[in-house]
Amino acid sequence: MDTPVTAKTALLQALVSGDGYGIELIERVRSRTHGRVRLHQGSVYPALRSLERERLIESYEGEAPTERGGRPRRYYRLTAEGLRAAQDDRLAAAGLFGDPEWVPA
Amino acid sequence: MRDLHGYSKDCMYALQHRIVRALDRHAVPLRARRGLVSQIASDLLGSQGFTWDEALYSPEVSDELDRMVDQFLSEADEQLTLNFDRLPRNETADGTVSRSPASEPPDTRLPGAQSRAVPDRSRLRVAESIFSLVELFVPSRISAEEIGDALEVLDDLAADCAPSWKLHLKIASTVFWLGVNVVREIVTAALGKRPA
Numbered sequence: 001m002d003t004p005v006t007a008k009t010a011l012l013q014a015l016v017s018g019d020g021y022g023i024e025l026i027e028r029v030r031s032r033t034h035g036r037v038r039l040h041q042g043s044v045y046p047a048l049r050s051l052e053r054e055r056l057i058e059s060y061e062g063e064a065p066t067e068r069g070g071r072p073r074r075y076y077r078l079t080a081e082g083l084r085a086a087q088d089d090r091l092a093a094a095g096l097f098g099d100p101e102w103v104p105a
Numbered sequence: 106m107r108d109l110h111g112y113s114k115d116c117m118y119a120l121q122h123r124i125v126r127a128l129d130r131h132a133v134p135l136r137a138r139r140g141l142v143s144q145i146a147s148d149l150l151g152s153q154g155f156t157w158d159e160a161l162y163s164p165e166v167s168d169e170l171d172r173m174v175d176q177f178l179s180e181a182d183e184q185l186t187l188n189f190d191r192l193p194r195n196e197t198a199d200g201t202v203s204r205s206p207a208s209e210p211p212d213t214r215l216p217g218a219q220s221r222a223v224p225d226r227s228r229l230r231v232a233e234s235i236f237s238l239v240e241l242f243v244p245s246r247i248s249a250e251e252i253g254d255a256l257e258v259l260d261d262l263a264a265d266c267a268p269s270w271k272l273h274l275k276i277a278s279t280v281f282w283l284g285v286n287v288v289r290e291i292v293t294a295a296l297g298k299r300p301a
Binding site: 021022023041042045046049064065067068069071072073074 | 233236246247248249250251252253254255256257258278279282285289290
């Protein structure tokens with residue numbers, strides 16, 4: 001079954017709680033949705049780069065731990081425009097998913 | 106019967122490595138540490154097809170686990186006592202500030218673990234060789250990000266004593282998606298438009 005949100009939406013929401021890098025954001029989305037939304041390598045990096053081109057997020061290089069073979073982590077953070085987009089997404093999702101008359105079967 | 110005894114030695118090292126890494130990345134209250142140890146041990150054994158009960162019925166595993174947990178908790182009490190008033194400012198209880206992202210991370214492993222090699226790093230040499238070759242054909246920003254992340258995942262898999270096929274599958278999928286993502290970037294740049 002498809003996940004209820006796109007990779008870009010999920011990543012924007014994950015970045016609201018703080019900066020993060022690729023696999024950290026994948027894990028953040030997985031844990032916050034209790035495994036319901038699982039992002040993978042084929043969608044995360046293109047989505048991050050697309051969000052950066054849209055100026056909703058920006059990136060910077062972080063530490064380069066030994067297990068990465070000296071390659072620096074690339075951290076992402078929300079821009080002001082990205083934060084507004086994340087809040088808009090959240091309001092839209094609340095309108096869609098937050099039906100007060102819905103009762104689990 | 107499966108060889109839990111032969112399996113246990115390497116994975117006890119792996120277990121200790123994972124616990125210390127977990128504590129290094131997250132502030133774990135003392136009272137939650139025993140639960141953390143049990144959870145990580147359970148996950149680790151489960152990934153190899155063993156059950157927690159099966160492990161506890163093995164005297165070698167259960168004795169070693171008890172000994173390690175006791176040692177770990179006593180060492181952790183001394184070294185990692187946390188002051189919850191200072192945690193939001195990223196400071197430890199003894200007044201030392203945690204490492205900054207730009208600095209080289211200190212070796213935070215316990216004294217016992219420091220004398221041992223990190224388990225199964227040798228299994229990652231093939232991955233590093235393949236990725237070094239692939240890197241020649243990929244823009245540096247993309248390769249540093251995606252290959253670096255893949256190596257972190259592979260390091261965790263190796264520390265979990267994951268079977269070789271899982272490592273090989275991760276290497277293959279990384280190379281595949283790296284190629285796809287590079288082509289996607291080239292097409293996006295050539296068309297001069299934002300991807301959907």
